Amino acid sequence: MTDFLQFGLGERIEKALTDANYTVPTPIQRQAIPILMKGHDLLGIAQTGTGKTAAFALPSLDYLSQTYKPLKGRTSRMLVLAPTRELASQIAESFRTYGKYLRLTISTAFGGVPIGRQIRALQRGVDILVATPGRLIDLVDQSALDLSQVELFVLDEADQMLDLGFIHALRRIVRILPKKRQSLFFSATMPPAIAELAGQFLTDPQKVEVKPQATTAERVAQHVIHVNASEKQALLTIMLQDLGAEMDRGLVFSRTKHGADRVVRHLKGAGIAAEAIHGNKSQPQRERALGLFRSGEVKILVATDIAARGIDVPGVSHVFNFELPNVPEQYVHRIGRTARAGREGIAIALVSDGDERTYLRDIERLIRQKLEPMPLPENFLTRAAALAKPVARTDGKSGDQRGFSHGERRDGRRDGGHRGGPGGHRGERSGGGERREGDREGQRRHFGAPKPKYSAKPTHGGGNSGSRGNPGGGQRRQGR
Template sequence: MTTFNDFGLHADINRALAAKDYTVPTPIQVQAIPPLMKGRDLCGIAQTGTGKTAGFALPSIHHLLTYPHRATPRGCRMLVLAPTRELAAQIAQSCRDYGRFTKLSVSTVFGGVPINKQIRELSQGVDILVATPGRLLDLIDQRALRLDDVEIFVLDEADQMMDMGFIHSLRRVAKLLPSRRQNLFFSATMPKEIAGLADQFLNDPVTVSVAPQATTAEKVRQQVTFVEQKEKQALLHHVLKGEEIDRALIFTRTKHGADRVVRHLAGAGIQAFAIHGNKSQAQRTTALQAFRSGQVRLLVATDIAARGIDVSGVSHVINFEIPNVPEQYVHRIGRTARAGAEGIAISFVAPDEKTYLRDIERVTRTKAEPVKLPDDFNEMVRSLPKPVQAPRNTGGKGRDPQRQREDAQRRKGENPNRGPRREAPAGDGAQPQSKRRFRPRRSGVGAHKGAVTRVG
């Protein structure tokens, strides 16, 4: 049996692994770590939850410790690109854990938070930088970051990057990287478009795969119930009352749908948080921390969370709406049955979603166990509690206090004469701030000297 001690990792890394009680590597770690320690490029096909973060972080940290030197100002030695803020924060924390007994610096940059603090952190240079593409390019455009000294480049969840429209950003990043570097490319699926993207980054790579493409997580019991769309909320209340749930992730296809589910649950006295791209970073962090700590056992999410949440003890994944991309179903249910545990995936399928279900069954080569509606379901629908009222957006009155404070802070930083501009708190795919233009407001109510109007 292979152990971490067999890899010849730096002593400080082995010490950190021992502190976390990690002794036996996962299959992808067994396949990936040896060639990466030899400096080879790598293309990894692996589902989320297989341990691939340690698979690339451990040999990379070993390299940084074996060839020690300070990062150049506004530069980084290792760059990791991730599609979502949650995944970027998760990777950065793992790097900090594995390098806890070293002096390596780790920074995370993503949108939705003020950029000035990130600029200050990068000014002296960092060893490991984990970033989302939008904020990374914004920092580059403001000359707060340079990539010409990157020794190791990691592209994680490449297929989700493509789904989120980051292809042009990735191509631009590729042009800014030095020609001599080690490249690590990870994706849960490998269609032709992803393979073409890999060819742009990799040089004679080693390919490792720990599961067939688009396979569902092992030990996940899959169930499906056919129900009308307007009756799904009543079915959700029935499932939540009938199942022994430790923690459950509830997936919707839209942001407004996630908020609507939370309001309905609140009307029934069931606490849940929502996490999606319209939430501020503080709200997303608060929701994830509450879910991780067990303060709240239900988290309603869009697919932004399908690969960015690494929480142990998720007993159930509930597809309130099934995805229209089969691979996304694999990523969703991969949030449960992690690290050898068992889990349950329950899907609510409306008549117009049956085509999506057939696509999922064809790609995954599995068929979920059908579960009938309860006998008294019509009465459940009639007695469904009303949802709580959504907060009105009336200039701040009645809005979430935390969001009001964040908005006030952003308004204070909008004057372009006060130093570097901040990135708009949009989703992870926000365009770099430099793409926006400013022009003087020449007339109209409230016009004054120096006033500006945001365009674009």
């Protein structure tokens, strides 16, 4: 199959794909769509960015539009579960894009917004509901949602569901769902716990796998810089300053919510526009940060692993692992945010001594390759010393209200700013401490010298594309 025309999707879906400039299916779309059009259950192993949302959305929209029926109040014909509100919003938006010429209703349900609004949206029933497990259970417990009419069920990012502790909610949901349904189950990895969960949801599933487990995208150049923990913030700041216009957008990963906020404060103090997204942010704050990032008004987004699920922003050229994850598979998820749609990307890990050395070895063992070492920027220590430094807290205030001093500006003046500086943070250990000066001397070469390592230029076209429509598309479902 070379384009979407050969799938036999309905004419209105084909028209929407043409509008979205979809021309060539991705590998998972080529494998999964024919299986789903026949009504089989599906077990899909695919990393983020492979086009799996379209793989399940297109045949589902085709089925729902051809079997149109009046909705009962508080019911849904299709249920999609996602681990985070960002991913739920993204999936719902994809359904709206592909189904914009269909008379189907689409709704979302997740935390961070008033539940009353979601209850009202469900009163007349919806064709497609995209939800997070926690809010779904809340709606069921309040008798605001009846799952007895679900015909299509999708569990997306199953591995993340388990990481977030949703296993008990998922087991309860599977007991509530009707036994006669088509079920789709997607995960980036397939450890035993995920395989066991899949067995509870699926019946005689067909399996598709588009990449070997825990392999990273081929177009991502992966690098590591060894640096003291106390110098990480200065290193990140200087790297971003050096990149300048060479970087389209950069995604920075922090292990903690407070750490993400701290990184943003330092970057803003250095004059770099950045926003944070994590679980402590309200939904409007998260949407605002994502909007600024998508528009390019803010080029740096600092995120935790949980909040990053569902971030699908074109043009992310760089991923920075400010702190390595202690779960190697998370590294695969992180760098999958770049090198999408045929483009190339750069992933840079900032690694200090101690535990992070162990995390690095675990990651390299999992992905079966070594991260390429990268030197520190030229004159790193001098430039780091000139960055903003925190001063003693004297006013009894906290956060951004504290006073901070900045290094000398080029015009000789000094000014105030946000909390910043290359120094370490409270509770953060530097691992093996300062390395000997002689060991560092060889790393003080210009950071941008190896150009192919430092910047990525878009190359190949394609990606999640699609095509023109076929006015056909009769009934093709068996075994539902």
